[in-house]
Amino acid sequence: xxxxxxxxxxxxxxxxxxxxxxxxxxxxxxxxxxxxxxxxxxxxxxxxxxxxxxxxxxxxxxxxxxxxxxxxxxxxxxxxxxxxxxxxxxxxxxxxxxxxxxxxxxxxxxxxxxxxxxxxxxxxxxxxxxxxxxxxxxxxxxxxxxxxxxxxxxxxxxxxxxxxxxxxxxxxxxxxxxxxxxxxxxxxxxxxxxxxxxxxxxxxxxxxxxxxxxxxxxxxxxxxxxxxxxxxxxxxxxxxxxxxxxxxxxxxxxxxxxxxxxxxxxxxxxxxxxxxxxxxxxxxxxxxxxxxxxxxxxxxxxxxxxxxxxxxxxxxxxxxxxxxxxxxxxxxxxxxxxxxxxxxxxxxxxxxxxxxxxxxxxxxxxxxxxxxxxxxxxxxxxxxxxxxxxxxxxxxxxxxxxxxxxxxxxxxxxxxxxxxxxxxxxxxxxxxxxxxxxxxxxxxxxxxxxxxxxxxxxxxxxxxxxxxxxxxxxxxxxxxxxxxxxxxxxxxxxxxxxxxxxxxxxxxxxxxxxxxxxxxxxxxxxxxxxxxxxxxxxxxxxxxxxxxxxxxxxxxxxxxxxxxxxxxxxxxxxxx
Amino acid sequence: xxxxxxxxxxxxxxxxxxxxxxxxxxxxxxxxxxxxxxxxxxxxxxxxxxxxxxxxxxxxxxxxxxxxxxxxxxxxxxxxxxxxxxxxxxxxxxxxxxxxxxxxxxxxxxxxxxxxxxxxxxxxxxxxxxxxxxxxxxxxxxxxxxxxxxxxxxxxxxxxxxxxxxxxxxxxxxxxxxxxxxxxxxxxxxxxxxxxxxxx
Numbered sequence: 001x002x003x004x005x006x007x008x009x010x011x012x013x014x015x016x017x018x019x020x021x022x023x024x025x026x027x028x029x030x031x032x033x034x035x036x037x038x039x040x041x042x043x044x045x046x047x048x049x050x051x052x053x054x055x056x057x058x059x060x061x062x063x064x065x066x067x068x069x070x071x072x073x074x075x076x077x078x079x080x081x082x083x084x085x086x087x088x089x090x091x092x093x094x095x096x097x098x099x100x101x102x103x104x105x106x107x108x109x110x111x112x113x114x115x116x117x118x119x120x121x122x123x124x125x126x127x128x129x130x131x132x133x134x135x136x137x138x139x140x141x142x143x144x145x146x147x148x149x150x151x152x153x154x155x156x157x158x159x160x161x162x163x164x165x166x167x168x169x170x171x172x173x174x175x176x177x178x179x180x181x182x183x184x185x186x187x188x189x190x191x192x193x194x195x196x197x198x199x200x201x202x203x204x205x206x207x208x209x210x211x212x213x214x215x216x217x218x219x220x221x222x223x224x225x226x227x228x229x230x231x232x233x234x235x236x237x238x239x240x241x242x243x244x245x246x247x248x249x250x251x252x253x254x255x256x257x258x259x260x261x262x263x264x265x266x267x268x269x270x271x272x273x274x275x276x277x278x279x280x281x282x283x284x285x286x287x288x289x290x291x292x293x294x295x296x297x298x299x300x301x302x303x304x305x306x307x308x309x310x311x312x313x314x315x316x317x318x319x320x321x322x323x324x325x326x327x328x329x330x331x332x333x334x335x336x337x338x339x340x341x342x343x344x345x346x347x348x349x350x351x352x353x354x355x356x357x358x359x360x361x362x363x364x365x366x367x368x369x370x371x372x373x374x375x376x377x378x379x380x381x382x383x384x385x386x387x388x389x390x391x392x393x394x395x396x397x398x399x400x401x402x403x404x405x406x407x408x409x410x411x412x413x414x415x416x417x418x419x420x421x422x423x424x425x426x427x428x429x430x431x432x433x434x435x436x437x438x439x440x441x442x443x444x445x446x447x448x449x450x451x452x453x454x455x456x457x458x459x460x461x462x463x464x465x466x467x468x469x470x471x472x473x474x475x476x477x478x479x480x481x482x483x484x485x486x487x488x489x490x491x492x493x494x495x496x497x498x499x500x501x502x503x504x505x506x507x508x509x510x511x512x513x514x515x516x517x518x519x520x521x522x523x524x525x526x527x528x529x530x531x532x533x534x535x536x537x538x539x540x541x542x543x544x545x546x547x548x549x550x551x552x553x554x555x556x557x558x559x560x561x562x563x564x565x566x567x568x569x570x571x572x573x574x575x576x
Numbered sequence: 577x578x579x580x581x582x583x584x585x586x587x588x589x590x591x592x593x594x595x596x597x598x599x600x601x602x603x604x605x606x607x608x609x610x611x612x613x614x615x616x617x618x619x620x621x622x623x624x625x626x627x628x629x630x631x632x633x634x635x636x637x638x639x640x641x642x643x644x645x646x647x648x649x650x651x652x653x654x655x656x657x658x659x660x661x662x663x664x665x666x667x668x669x670x671x672x673x674x675x676x677x678x679x680x681x682x683x684x685x686x687x688x689x690x691x692x693x694x695x696x697x698x699x700x701x702x703x704x705x706x707x708x709x710x711x712x713x714x715x716x717x718x719x720x721x722x723x724x725x726x727x728x729x730x731x732x733x734x735x736x737x738x739x740x741x742x743x744x745x746x747x748x749x750x751x752x753x754x755x756x757x758x759x760x761x762x763x764x765x766x767x768x769x770x771x772x773x774x775x776x
Contacts (some may be wrong), residue, residue, distance in 0.1 A: 091754040365759070409729060425759045432755020440751070444628035447728045450631045450709040451638060 002202065002228060005248040007241045009377040012334070015208055016168045016358075017034050019298035025175050026301050028100050028315055033080070035343035036062060036071050037087045039095035040201040043435040050098070052078045052199045053317030057109040061131070062098055070133035073100055073302035074284040076107040088309075088328045088345060092338040111280035117190055122152055125194040126276060127517065133283045133346075138162055138237070138266035139329070141347045144273065150256065151263040152195040158255075159191060160246055163205040163212065164237030165266040165331025170350040172287040173267050175300045177205075180217045180316040183266055187274035188225060191265065201225045203267075204246045208232040228353030234332065235410040239264050241379055253406055269350070288348055290316045293355030294323035301346050309351055310340035324359050329353040331359065366419040374413035374423060380406045384413040384423050391426040396434050404430060461525040512573060519570045526563040533559045619647045619672075627658040631730030633682045638708065651675070656682035657729070688744040689727040690734070693729035694719050696741035703733035703742060773775045 014557060038048070045062035056073040063071045064404045080101040092392040107495035117125060131143030161184075165173040170523060177184060189419055204218075205213055216227045230236065230245055240251045251257050257264050260307055268286065284305055291298040296317030303312065309326065327334040328348050344351075374384035382403055390398040413423045479502065533556040540552045592690055613620075629677025634654035636642040641677035646652055653665045653675050660677060667674035692703070692712075697715040711727045735744050 089751060089754075090756065091751055093749070093751045093754060095751050134708075303756050365761075422759050425756060428756035429758045436753070436755060440627075444727075446726070447622075447628040447630065448639070449626065450711070450726060454708065454710050 002226060003229050003245070003248070004228065005245055007233075007236065007244050008381050009379045009412060010235065011377050011415055012232070013168050013234055013415065015232065016175070016291075017171045017208070018290050020169070020171045020300060021175065023236035023299045025179055025287055026299055026573070028077055028301055028303065028307070029311070030104050030106065030302070031195050031307050031416070032102060033312045034074055034077075034100045034102060034304060035085055035190075035308060036074070036098040036100065036306045037085075037095055037343060037345055038063065038071065038097060039089070041088060048082065048098075050082075052079050052082055056100065057107050057570065059109045059111065059281070059284060061199060061281075062332075070131065070282070071098070071305075072133055072282040072284050074306050075100070075102050076105050077102040085350055086342050087337050088335055088342045088348065090335050097343070099252060104394060113278050113280035115278050117277050118193055119341075120193070120410060122194045122196075125190060126152070128277050129194070129273055132272075132281070134269065134272045135278055135283070136266055137268040137347055138239075138288060139237075139333070139347050139349070144265070144269055147263070147265075148191065149256045154258040154261065156195060156258055156263045157199055158247065159188070159195075159199050159201045159265070160243060160262060160264045161188065161201065161202055161203040162237060162239065162242050163209075163216075163269055163554050164242055165209070165349075166206060166234045166237035167332050167334075167350075168234075169291050169352050170289050171332050172289045172300055172349045174209045174212050175289075176268055176271055176287045177209075180271055181212075181215045183274045185219050185223065185225065186278065187270035187272075191263075191270065191271055195263065198260070199263075202246050203226065203227045203464060204236075204242050205229050206232040206236060215427050217479070231505070234412065235379055235408065238379065238408050238410060240408065260264070283346060286344070286346060286348070288312070288344055289350040290353075292323070292353035293358045295383055303348075305346055306343045307542050309337065309342055309344065310381055312344070312351055318353055322355045323353045324361065325354070327354070332407065332415070346358060347367045354524050361472045362422070363420045365421050368419055371418060373416040373418065377412040377416050378534075379410060379412065380408055382407055386419065387430075388423055388426055391430040394433070396430070396431075399430050399434065404434070407431075412414050516570065516573050519566060519573060523563065523566045523570060526559065526566050530556065530559045530563055579628075601770065616644075616647055619643050621669055622646050622666060625658075625662055625669065627662060627728075628656060629728035630729045631657060631658045631728070631732060633657070635681070646670075653676075653678045654681045654738050656684055657687075659684035685746075687747045688729040688732075690722045691721055691730065691745045691748060692722055693741040695745065695768050696722060696739055698739055700738055702738065704735040706732045706736045708732060 017395050038060055040487070048062065050060075050062050055076075055078045055294055057076045058073060059071045061070055062073055064386065077100045079098060080310055081099040083099075084095065085097040086092070087095045087097065089095070114120060114125075115130065116421065120128075126145045126148050128147065130143070134144040136142040136144060136147070163173055163177055165568060191363055192199055192201065193478070201224070203216055203225060205216070205227065207213070209229075213229050215225060220227055236245055236324070239257060243257055243260075244250055249260055249262070251260060251262075272283045274288075276283065277390070286305065287300050288303040289298075289300050290312050295313065296319075299314075301312065309328070326337040326340060328337055328342070329335055329352070331352060331354070334350070334352060361417070368385060368388060370385060375382075378384055380403075385398060386402050387404055392403075409422075409424050409426050409428060411424050413553060414421065414425075417423060506553075533552065537549070537552040537556050540548045593754065599649060613771045616734050620643075620774070623640050626639040626643055630638045632638065633656050634642045636645060642650070642654065644775055647665065650668070652672070657679060660674075663677060664674045668744050690712075698712060698715075698721045701714065701716050701720070703720060704712045708730060709726055709728055712720050712733060713723060726776060729744065730745075751764060
């Protein structure tokens with residue numbers, strides 16, 4: 001038996017698990033419509049491979065595969081809509097969903113399983129898991145194939161199976177282990193095959209599940225898998241917390257467990273891996289606990305992904321009057337649902353419909369009295385009070401200096417706070433606003449870079465234009481010099497003709513003698529015109545009207561001006 | 577004997593001090609030559625805090641010139657795209673009091689991006705020339721379009737457009753960029769002893 005460590009802090013809420021443990025995992029009839037959310041916060045939206053109107057069979061892939069959580073049709077039917085719908089998200093926003101209208105035939109596609117998985121290579125097994133769309137079912141929904149790939153790369157030596165299920169109310173993993181322990185052990189073997197056969201395996205489980213522990217111990221009797229049970233305390237089930245309890249090692253900030261040689265997988269994920277590899281069943285269903293005082297039946301169900309929450313509630317005698325607020329997940333870290341139309345997704349371990357007695361209305365926040373209880377219970381050894389001041393003051397620097405991003409948002413601090421301060425809410429807001437500021441910084445840096453690039457480009461263009469102008473002038477001068485040097489060159493080729501033409505033009509422009517001659521000619525003709533004009537004026541004075549006289553006078557005047565101008569220019573030329 | 581010794585010590589002391597002076601002088605001279613930043617570091621820091629929309633609403637041709645002007649003592653509240661957040665950040669950096677935004681330069685509004693109504697675009701390239709961040713693509717007599725990811729929402733393309741086919745569309749809230757809003761602040765209840773007037 002390995003040594004056990006402990007985590008700092010933690011709380012002991014009433015576990016409320018017995019209500020939903022009385023009955024075995026049940027099955028529900030097929031809902032009329034299933035809603036498959038395509039939103040994945042690890043990769044953004046997924047690419048579709050189906051269109052509205054397509055017929056789909058159970059297990060058919062609906063989205064493209066690029067190392068992300070692929071989605072599959074949970075049952076046979078046809079695609080009746082692909083549009084934004086409300087999903088289980090704290091924002092209460094819509095995201096793109098595929099709506100499948102079921103045909104109630106539940107027809108499978110051809111399932112390809114690998115019962116002889118030990119003949120496959122690790123990479124091949126990981127490929128099968130990726131294609132089956134298996135993601136971490138403990139809550140984060142991280143693509144399992146990606147995680148296994150990282151584990152294989154990092155030479156992981158320990159696999160920790162997370163069967164802790166530390167949140168109150170939830171019994172999905174517990175019941176799954178009780179009923180499918182054999183398959184989970186098989187799943188563990190597949191995971192070992194996928195990364196390294198020799199890895200050590202530890203199943204970590206809280207001691208409030210004696211039946212599950214007994215079954216696991218019995219199933220692992222002849223294997224080297226170790227079942228470690230430890231005292232119940234919330235939040236032992238957090239990945240980093242469980243690793244600390246089982247191995248004594250802390251996962252450094254900004255690192256993954258694989259970086260310290262540990263792979264941590266949820267027991268439900270292991271079950272999904274087994275089903276994917278051996279039975280050829282993609283992840284289309286999960287065990288979900290439906291519980292809470294507002295439901296008459298508290299029970300676990302094999303639930304198809306995409307089942308609307310209201311469908312589950314309807315089958316469990318839900319009474320809206322009694323309910324104080326729907327929660328997907330546990331009471332500590334779950335998402336408050338604004339609507340019961342949202343679908344079950346791959347990480348929905350629980351639908352909690354508490355009555356007003358179980359979960360009273362949240363009371364008004366009061367001032368912090370600095371009792372320090374929050375600091376005592378923080379499993380990440382943070383200083384929740386300090387963080388609260390800085391969160392209220394929006395002091396991002398100090399928040400980061402106080403390791404805000406190490407907060408796992410377990411809610412223990414808010415649970416013990418006598419002033420009802422929603423501490424985690426403050427931290428989530430601060431984390432988001434810091435990340436948002438970083439994102440904006442990236443955008444503004446990009447804009448700045450583009451602006452500066454444009455400025456440089458415009459400057460360069462201007463420079464280039466100037467240089468071009470200069471070089472053209474230089475070339476003209478050079479040609480002129482060249483032409484005057486060998487002006488007599490009379491070849492027959494095109495270049496020579498052009499040169500000769502340029503020379504003529506140049507001569508015309510350049511030679512002062514010729515210009516003087518031209519001007520003298522102009523002057524002569526101008527004098528002639530003046531004389532003619534004088535004559536015409538005389539005639540007009542003698543016999544014409546006043547209007548004619550004025551006209552002739554004007555033309556005489558302009559002829560004289562021209563004469564004067566030409567004389568001036570001639571004088572200038574001669575002076576040069 | 578004592579005088580000789582004293583003179584020696586005196587000489588040594590003077591030599592050492594002069595030597596140190598020369599050495600550190602040379603070191604400082606070297607540092608001044610090789611480690612100078614070409615730009616005023618404060619200008620650089622202020623520029624980092626500005627939103628880089630290059631919109632010119634502050635009256636300067638771009639964010640950097642405004643940063644320069646702030647460093648020389650200009651008011652810090654002339655940047656509507658940055659809004660109060662930017663004013664606060666600059667105030668903190670310069671250790672001065674944050675002041676509200678000067679409404680003369682515009683109002684703080686939600687981020688928008690330019691969108692060209694493409695069938696109305698006549699392809700005059702005027703907006704392309706106006707865009708400070710090269711976020712509009714197109715060619716003469718061909719339709720233009722805005723690269724949404726690069727648009728800073730500066731409005732500078734609106735005026736040059738001869739057919740008024742550019743709209744500033746507010747950026748829609750996206751689920752991927754959503755984050756928890758701050759909790760509603762209720763009046764914090766404190767147990768303050770009430771002092772009555774006639775007590776001394």
